[in-house]
Amino acid sequence: xxxxxxxxxxxxxxxxxxxxxxxxxxxxxxxxxxxxxxxxxxxxxxxxxxxxxxxxxxxxxxxxxxxxxxxxxxxxxxxxxxxxxxxxxxxxxxxxxxxxxxxxxxxxxxxxxxxxxxxxxxxxxxxxxxxxxxxxxxxxxxxxxxxxxxxxxxxxxxxxxxxxxxxxxxxxxxxxxxxxxxxxxxxxxxxxxxxxxxxxxxxxxxxxxxxxxxxxxxxxxxxxxxxxxxxxxxxxxxxxxxxxxxxxxxxxxxxxxxxxxxxxxxxxxxxxxxxxxxxxxxxxxxxxxxxxxxxxxxxxxxxxxxxxxxxxxxxxxxxxxxxxxxxxxxxxxxxxxxxxxx
Amino acid sequence: xxxxxxxxxxxxxxxxxxxxxxxxxxxxxxxxxxxxxxxxxxxxxxxxxxxxxxxxxxxxxxxxxxxxxxxxxxxxxxxxxxxxxxxxxxxxxxxxxxxxxxxxxxxxxxxxxxxxxxxxxxxxxxxxxxxxxxxxxxxxxxxxxxxxxxxxxxxxxxxxxxxxxxxxxxxxxxxxxxxxxxxxxxxxxxxxxxxxxxxxxxxxxxxxxxxxxxxxxxxxxxxxxxxxxxxxxxxxxxxxxxxxxxxxxxxxxxxxxxxxxxxxxxxxxxxxxxxxxxxxxxxxxxxxxxxxxxxxxxxxxxxxxxxxxxxxxxxxxxxxxxxxxxxxxxxxxxxxxxxxxxxxxxxxxxxxxxxxxxxxxxxxxxxxxxxxxxxxxxxxxxxxxxxxxxxxxxxxxxxxxxxxxxxxxxxxxxxxxxxxxxxxxxxxxxxxxxxxxxxxxxxxxxxxxxxxxxxxxxxxxxxxxxxxxxxxxxxxxxxxxxxxxxxxxxxxxxxxxxxxxxxxxxxxxxxxxxxxxxxxxxxxx
Numbered sequence: 071x072x073x074x075x076x077x078x079x080x081x082x083x084x085x086x087x088x089x090x091x092x093x094x095x096x097x098x099x100x101x102x103x104x105x106x107x108x109x110x111x112x113x114x115x116x117x118x119x120x121x122x123x124x125x126x127x128x129x130x131x132x133x134x135x136x137x138x139x140x141x142x143x144x145x146x147x148x149x150x151x152x153x154x155x156x157x158x159x160x161x162x163x164x165x166x167x168x169x170x171x172x173x174x175x176x177x178x179x180x181x182x183x184x185x186x187x188x189x190x191x192x193x194x195x196x197x198x199x200x201x202x203x204x205x206x207x208x209x210x211x212x213x214x215x216x217x218x219x220x221x222x223x224x225x226x227x228x229x230x231x232x233x234x235x236x237x238x239x240x241x242x243x244x245x246x247x248x249x250x251x252x253x254x255x256x257x258x259x260x261x262x263x264x265x266x267x268x269x270x271x272x273x274x275x276x277x278x279x280x281x282x283x284x285x286x287x288x289x290x291x292x293x294x295x296x297x298x299x300x301x302x303x304x305x306x307x308x309x310x311x312x313x314x315x316x317x318x319x320x321x322x323x324x325x326x327x328x329x330x331x332x333x334x335x336x337x338x339x340x341x342x343x344x345x346x347x348x349x350x351x352x353x354x355x356x357x358x359x360x361x362x363x364x365x366x367x368x369x370x371x372x373x374x375x376x377x378x379x380x381x382x383x384x385x386x387x388x389x390x391x392x393x394x395x396x397x398x399x400x401x402x403x404x405x406x407x408x409x410x411x412x
Numbered sequence: 413x414x415x416x417x418x419x420x421x422x423x424x425x426x427x428x429x430x431x432x433x434x435x436x437x438x439x440x441x442x443x444x445x446x447x448x449x450x451x452x453x454x455x456x457x458x459x460x461x462x463x464x465x466x467x468x469x470x471x472x473x474x475x476x477x478x479x480x481x482x483x484x485x486x487x488x489x490x491x492x493x494x495x496x497x498x499x500x501x502x503x504x505x506x507x508x509x510x511x512x513x514x515x516x517x518x519x520x521x522x523x524x525x526x527x528x529x530x531x532x533x534x535x536x537x538x539x540x541x542x543x544x545x546x547x548x549x550x551x552x553x554x555x556x557x558x559x560x561x562x563x564x565x566x567x568x569x570x571x572x573x574x575x576x577x578x579x580x581x582x583x584x585x586x587x588x589x590x591x592x593x594x595x596x597x598x599x600x601x602x603x604x605x606x607x608x609x610x611x612x613x614x615x616x617x618x619x620x621x622x623x624x625x626x627x628x629x630x631x632x633x634x635x636x637x638x639x640x641x642x643x644x645x646x647x648x649x650x651x652x653x654x655x656x657x658x659x660x661x662x663x664x665x666x667x668x669x670x671x672x673x674x675x676x677x678x679x680x681x682x683x684x685x686x687x688x689x690x691x692x693x694x695x696x697x698x699x700x701x702x703x704x705x706x707x708x709x710x711x712x713x714x715x716x717x718x719x720x721x722x723x724x725x726x727x728x729x730x731x732x733x734x735x736x737x738x739x740x741x742x743x744x745x746x747x748x749x750x751x752x753x754x755x756x757x758x759x760x761x762x763x764x765x766x767x768x769x770x771x772x773x774x775x776x777x778x779x780x781x782x783x784x785x786x787x788x789x790x791x792x793x794x795x796x797x798x799x800x801x802x803x804x805x806x807x808x809x810x811x812x813x814x815x816x817x818x819x820x821x822x823x824x825x826x827x828x829x830x831x832x833x834x835x836x837x838x839x840x841x842x843x844x845x846x847x848x849x850x851x852x853x854x855x856x857x858x859x860x861x862x863x864x865x866x867x868x869x870x871x872x873x874x875x876x877x878x879x880x881x882x883x884x885x886x887x888x889x890x891x892x893x894x895x896x897x898x899x900x901x902x903x904x905x906x907x908x909x910x911x912x913x914x915x916x917x918x919x920x921x922x923x924x925x926x927x928x929x930x931x932x933x934x935x936x937x
């Protein structure tokens with residue numbers, strides 16, 4: 071588990087090659103995602119039929135097709151789509167009649183703030199619980215936590231959300247059941263962090279969204295802890311008479327964190343993508359809710375843009391995680407001799 | 413009083429806030445979807461029109477009983493076979509302070525006539541408008557137009573100067589690929605002024621203190637917040653975060669009625685659910701009968717009608733939330749005749765006899781196309797119907813699908829037996845008769861006659877109705893068309909839907925059959 075020292079000179083060149091390789095793969099993935107998104111325009115119903123009133127004539131339809139460029143060959147349309155998409159231009163929402171990019175930018179703060187709080191919650195609660203259940207395997211509290219974590223893993227998100235609403239909004243009446251509360255604009259970013267109602271509104275959705283990740287991290291840390299605690303260097307550390315605090319946190323926990331960081335990074339993308347359900351349950355005005363409403367109205371430009379954006383977020387996160395891996399895991403380096411010399 | 417000064421101050425502040433809230437009389441209103449646009453001529457959609465009505469006003473409007481009443485026009489008279497003159501209400505001002513004049517009416521009519529307007533159904537037969545003087549305007553029609561006033565209730569007035577200033581002389585158009593100013597801003601003459609709008613989150617309207625009309629209620633602020641999930645929307649109502657829910661889910665109504673803090677107001681919706689048959693093909697597309705079409709035989713259609721017990725559908729499927737009917741439109745529609753609306757008693761023996769006479773003593777198999785997310789309990793109604801028809805040996809294969817695929821399919825006449833629900837926004841029988849009963853033809857004739865029912869006598873009555881202006885003659889023509897259609901069993905009407913609204917117990921509203929909340933009548937306590 072201990073990363074070996076990094077051979078800087080050769081590693082630098084290799085690193086660049088590695089990043090370039092990953093970037094090329096990322097571009098390919100984005101092209102595929104873009105193609106799927108673009109196909110929506112062509113295969114999920116006829117946008118012209120959706121835009122024109124039912125009594126429109128054939129001539130009206132043809133004029134509209136030409137106006138939208140739908141009469142051109144498929145590959146030309148796709149090239150135009152990609153060119154526009156790269157510039158962040160996804161056209162105009164059929165439902166709201168506004169540029170899709172503006173809509174997404176408007177909704178992004180809500181989703182990112184929710185995802186940030188949910189991920190923080192998962193880490194700040196998940197890791198201590200994982201450590202505790204790893205150290206005190208047989209205590210009744212550990213069993214309780216583990217049994218409780220089954221709920222987080224097995225209950226569907228919308229059900230957890232509805233339960234929380236029932237308990238905290240309807241029965242106890244202490245937290246809002248929907249929405250973001252009052253938001254403040256800070257340089258084009260609408261934030262709910264600065265008002266009491268905004269913060270209160272964050273509690274239930276972030277628990278709903280973060281619960282799965284929380285239990286995942288808890289179980290991961292626990293099993294890693296159990297594994298590390300069996301290793302020889304922990305036994306030696308104990309034999310040297312170190313305090314159990316130093317052994318557990320200074321040595322054991324530190325070594326469990328590498329996989330935890332990786333998983334958290336990957337899960338961050340999942341949190342943003344799967345915020346759809348949480349946002350729908352809590353009427354949270356983020357990108358996921360925008361997407362769900364777009365689906366119902368066959369608002370294809372919004373659906374396509376959302377797909378591309380989520381694809382992009384995943385590609386970026388994967389790239390960063392790959393690079394981190396490369397830094398910490400020498401086995402990934404192609405040229406073994408450069409690092410295997412001592 | 414607690415000793416802690418901070419706590420004491422907090423309690424005092426909370427008490428003050430409560431008092432302020434009691435005086436503010438805000439109506440917090442929610443339903444599933446958001447308002448699409450603020451442009452009054454861009455989206456002909458129920459909720460959108462409902463909210464538009466509070467900001468923009470038409471020349472004539474509908475009262476509590478849905479009768480036509482003066483609004484921006486105070487009186488009107490026909491000045492020829494193809495023209496009607498309107499006297500405008502003096503002293504009315506737009507929210508920006510500009511006076512409302514005949515110029516604005518001419519402009520608004522032209523705007524609603526624009527190709528990008530979504531209000532063409534309400535502009536049919538209207539050719540334009542002409543200013544006579546500042547407070548008199550004449551609206552021209554193609555021929556005599558007996559439903560001009562009902563149509564005008566949906567044509568809302570905008571300011572010409574404001575539209576020109578912001579470049580929104582035409583309704584929002586997707587081809588421009590740009591959002592127009594009018595989509596998120598509004599300037600009408602109505603009782604409420606748009607204060608803020610955040611699409612999909614919150615729209616706030618505040619009382620227009622200069623409004624010409626009389627507020628019967630006490631609301632001075634409307635906060636509209638869409639909540640998509642049924643459960644969350646109800647939770648928001650139960651926890652007191654919203655005051656009014658326009659569309660409570662039907663399965664929760666019995667439970668809501670038991671809750672003392674909640675009030676449910678029910679009323680007939682102006683929407684009628686019925687079944688239709690393919691009556692034109694020589695062989696049905698989806699049936700075991702080959703070489704002939706059983707639905708061309710009146711006896712088979714009558715047998716189906718006798719086998720379907722609409723009262724049982726009401727009690728067992730609709731949980732009491734429906735009004736069984738024998739006609740094709742609701743009682744609120746002009747031309748409704750109670751004498752025709754007697755629901756036939758189900759009679760299985762006679763149904764079997766009719767089937768045998770028609771040559772199907774052992775019944776047959778047919779596919780019933782049914783939507784599963786359009787009308788209240790649509791799929792369950794079809795399932796129950798299938799069970800009832802099985803009693804006369806008709807084997808129904810149920811083909812239920814979501815509205816997005818259902819309507820394109822049946823609108824291509826690709827069906828043998830289907831369910832449809834029809835609302836009448838003009839509250840005039842012609843709208844239903846022309847679309848549903850008239851032989852398929854041009855200009856709206858039979859545009860939803862999806863089984864191609866056709867009877868020359870019915871057509872003649874409907875065509876006469878298009879230009880007849882005398883209310884008595886119109887009622888007679890409507891009755892004639894409906895009676896023939898009923899004897900033919902052209903369709904099988906089931907019921908008018910009942911729409912429940914849910915609200916906090918302290919809120920009182922006037923329920924309207926067109927599912928529109930009118931806030932000037934709302935009292936919040």
